[in-house]
Amino acid sequence: MxxxxxxxxxxxxxxxxxxxxxRSRVVTLDHGVKDPAVSPDGNRIAVSILGKIWVLPRSGGEARQFSEGFSWDTNPAWSPDGQFLAFAHDLPNGSDLVLLNLKTGHNQVLYHTDNLIQQIAFSPNRDAIFFLMRRSQYDCHLWHIAIDGSQPKQLTEAQNWHETSFTLSPDAKHAFVDSGRYGGTNIYSVDLDPFKSHRLTNTPDDQTSLQWSRDGKKLAYIENMDGRESVMVAEVNAAGENISSPQRVFFSSYDDKELALDPNGRTAVLVAGRKLYSLDLTSGKIDPIAFTARFNLPEQAxxxxxxxxxxxxxxxxxxxxxxxxxxxxxxxxxxxxxxxxxxxxxxxxxxxxxxxxxxxxxxxxxxxxxxxxxxxxxxxxxxxxxxxxxxxxxxxxxxxxxxxxxxxxxxxxxxTGPLIDGHGGYHPMVDVEIDNPRAAADLVRSLKAQGLDALKVYFLLKPEVLREVVKEAHAQGLRVTGHIGVRTSWSQAMDAGIDGFNHIRVWPDFLSPAEQPQGENETLDAEKNPIPRMQSDWSKIDPNGERAGALIQKMVDHHIGFDSTLSIQHLGDFWRRSLGLEQYQIASDTYARMGQFVARAQKMGVMLLAGTDDGSLFEEMESYANAGVPTLEIVKAATVNGARWLGKDAEFxxxxxxxxxxxxxxxxxxxxxxxxxxxxxxxxxxxxxxxxx
The missing domain is CATH 2.30.40.10 (Urease, subunit C, domain 1)
Structure with a gap:
């Protein structure tokens, strides 16, 4: 370290x-936008553009930069009088909640955390700030801090649940939050003092980017369903006790939309595909907000x-x-x-x-x-x-x-951008969920239009949906890799034309349904010992047998790029301390089996792609060597093979x-x-x- x-x-x-x-150089951008916020007078928009805070006219035009330096700055929020901006100032050691005086340019750090600060909002009288703080993708909750810098207070808390957005009532006594565990998020009404909450929606879809109108009568939000995002507007009462008559005013394919209401409640600023638009919430009419943001950068050596x-x-x-x-x-x-x-x-x-x-x-x-x-x-x-x-x-x-x-x-x-998963996905902050095969083509075309280099499918995607995703991806010139092996076997995925595999989750190809793990954190022998399910599944697979050989040959025939992440399957000292001797030996033996499968795959002609799942690439390469993969092939797995899989080997x-x-x-x-x-x-x-x- x-x-x-x-x-x-x-x-x-x-x-x-x-x-x-x-010397300096100027780079001009008309995109790269996140986190829109409209000023209280409706004349300006604050945004994050490539990690810096900018302000531009509501009608568009030249943007002015308000933050600089090594940080990555996001989630600007206006004070009620429009004189201050609060924003998240991300650093290598966490996030600062910063208060910026727009008139003097003076910055004040209200709070520092080792975690990530996300959406921010002021109380109506500017004496407090509400914000989301994310500890992990499964732990993101609503907090409150007084402007005087006293210690913050956590308002929502539930293990393995997350809030992705919130919006305050005009008097800040109530809030709507979208909250969920795995899969879709739903809208909850929250009384802030004393705390009380109840669910208002119950769907498998994501409902995010909540915006409560200034008069307290409307709630606008983004609904993500089957790879399509819709701007919804519903009627609410001042206490947020109900949602009624939701209307879809605009929709298009998924491109990571965000919403910010104008003070009049009739129009909104919409971010879609990292660009800005003006949206009429009655007619659904949408118009681009053209802008330029000029970065002054050092001339490159x-x-x-x-x-x-x-x-x-x-x-x-x-x-x-x-x-x-x-x-x-x-x-x-x-x-x-x-x-x-x-x-x-x-x-x-x-x-x-x-x-x-x-x-x-x-x-x-x-x-x-x-x-x-x-x-x-x-x-x-x-x-x-x-x-x-x-x-x-x-x-x-x-x-x-x-x-x-x-x-x-x-x-x-x-x-690859977001994981393309089925309903109930395990990574709600980085996935787009789709359950209908007919929706696949539009989603893939939209992702291609955003500039992705490839696509990744995930393990809850239905086989028939996966097939349509791969079909359209190939039509668009995109390759597809997959962390699959639950609803779709590797063999089924290859029949559908998939181009690559992540990890070594192969149990549907080798084990009967009765032997396969079912449910969260459940192992094949859950009632006997706590060996992780990947190790449990490999304890019953022969990497040198005929069935393994047949699967590998099919991988060769389909030109699969195999990103095994072998090294992360090794159970280290923590597991040695927590498992019994026999259990640990089983886990060690199964890791050796995985290594034998990887080495056999390489020997038979499968292209290895060295990958770590955020681990150590040195350890990944060394795990290949320990399994018997020749060193030149290891070097290729960590250099040219990845370029070749992407179709970029003429470049690097x-x-x-x-x-x-x-x-x-x-x-x-x-x-x-x-x-x-x-x-x-x-x-x-x-x-x-x-x-x-």
């Missing part, structure tokens, strides 16, 4: 130094380098080159030569890699990038590329763009002329010992040194 912290600091120092030496005296592992099938020279120009590999002869009068900065190995930057094929501050840490571990197989749609696209523009440091992100993944210059320099030889990848000396991304020690 100390080394990671040191690496993080070194990276920040280096990045700051480079930026300090460069030259992306030209010369690496000499290197042992080169190109991650192709070519043998390693000793004493190699790699020339980088304009962020791409310009030339690779055997020998250390330098170009005549070369002006390029030189990195002498004598005694070291140069290889492509690493790719984690299973990293949920939910925290922008993970970026520098990943770079310090040599990870220059990730595939994100499941994140909030707008957040994922904004993080990808912020890194690409140089607003912050991090790996190149190739994202190997050290060859014309490829993106994402380069890792390590002590030792990873082909002799894969643990050498831990001995990082230099990380280069797009031809620029982003980490060195």
């Amino acid at each position: 100390r080394q990671f912290a040191k690496s993080f600091l070194l990276l920040l120092i280096f990045t700051s130094f480079i930026h300090a030496q460069q 030259p992306a030209d380098l010369l690496i000499t005296h290197a042992r080169l592992i190109s991650a192709t099938n070519a043998a390693p080159i000793e004493n190699a020279t790699i020339e980088i120009r304009g962020g791409k590999i310009a030339a690779v030569r055997a020998g250390a002869e330098l170009p005549a009068a070369s002006p390029l900065p030189v990195i002498d890699a004598a005694g070291k190995t140069v290889m492509p930057g690493l790719m984690d094929n299973h990293y949920h990038f939910w925290d922008i501050f993970d970026g520098p840490r990943l770079l310090s571990r040599g990870i220059t590329v990730i595939r994100d197989p499941g994140s909030d749609l707008a957040d994922s696209l904004n993080y990808r763009e912020a890194i690409a523009l140089g607003l912050t440091a991090g790996p190149h992100i190739y994202t 993944g190997t050290i060859e002329p014309g490829k993106r210059a994402d380069v890792l320099i390590v002590d030792g030889d990873p082909l002799k010992d894969i643990k050498s990848t831990r001995k990082i000396t230099t990380v280069i991304q797009d031809g620029r040194v982003v980490f060195s020690k």
Whole structure:
């Protein structure tokens, strides 16, 4: 942990130094919006754009930036007099609740938490602020803090439940919250003092982005059903005791919509697909709100380098080159030569890699990038590329763009956006749920239009829905990976045309329904011992048997990319302490079985994709080595294979002329010992040194 912290600091120092030496550049955006809030006079909109707070005219136009620096700032809220903005100021160590005086520019931190602050609202007399605080995706609740800075008070609390939005009554004595466990969220009415609540809706769908009109007579919200989002308007009374006559005023395919009512209650600002719109709540008429946000960014350093005296592992099938020279120009590999002869009068900065190995930057094929501050840490571990197989749609696209523009440091992100799951999904903050096969095509087309790089299906998706998702994805030029193995077997998914698998959840392909785990946290032998269900299921599967061989051959025939996340299935010291000797031995044996399955899959021709599920890529590669996978194949699994699966291998993944210059320099030889990848000396991304020690 100390080394990671040191690496993080070194990276920040280096990045700051480079930026300090460069001229500024201007990047103009007309998108990237989240968290809209309309001013009390209805003339301005406050938003978060790529992690900074901006204010623009309600009619559109030039946006003005109100926050800057290393933080990621979100969820602005206006004070009742329009003179202050409160917002969440996210940092590597948590969130600050910040109060900004718009006239003086003075900031005041009201509260700091190690968790994440989300939606914010002022009380009518500006003496208090209400906000959501998220500890995890299953624990997000409503809090209250006085402006004088006294300790906050938690207002809602239920283990494994979450609130994703709330709205206060005009007198702040009542609130509507949307709350849920797994699957859909429902609307609850809450009396704040004394606390009392009751449910108002009961559906399998998500109801979010709640907005109570200033006159207390209307509630507007977003309803997400079968991959379609609708803006709903219902009648309510001043105490929030009921909802009646809900009307659908606008709908379209899922694109992560958010709503902010205008003070008149007749119109609203709508965010859809990270852009702004004006919505008439009576007619449903929608008009774009055009704006420009101009970021002043440091000019980027030259992306030209010369690496000499290197042992080169190109991650192709070519043998390693000793004493190699790699020339980088304009962020791409310009030339690779055997020998250390330098170009005549070369002006390029030189990195002498004598005694070291140069290889492509690493790719984690299973990293949920939910925290922008993970970026520098990943770079310090040599990870220059990730595939994100499941994140909030707008957040994922904004993080990808912020890194690409140089607003912050991090790996190149190739994202699938939200998990596409069936009703009752386990990850409600990062999924979109669909139960109707006929709705699949519109959803896929909308996700494609947002700019996703691939799609991911999840384990509660019905087989017939999965088939339609894959069919339309392929028509749109998108590949599909899947964490499945509950409602749909791997064999069924391959018949439907799926392109990849995540994890090793294969029990429907090998076990009878009576043997398969059912229900939350239930194991195959739940009444006998507490061994986790993945280990329990593999205790009855023979990785070297005919059925396993047949499944693997089908994976080969269907060109499956296999992201096994093997290392996270290893049960460490916690389990050694909590399980009996026999139980722990069973768990250890089943982990070995999983490793045998992975090694056999690679040997038979399945393309391995090294991924961690937010763990350690070093441990994942070492788990492959311990299972018997050859080191060159491990290197490919953590570099070029991910690029090949995405159809991007002409752009990155190997050290060859014309490829993106994402380069890792390590002590030792990873082909002799894969643990050498831990001995990082230099990380280069797009031809620029982003980490060195």
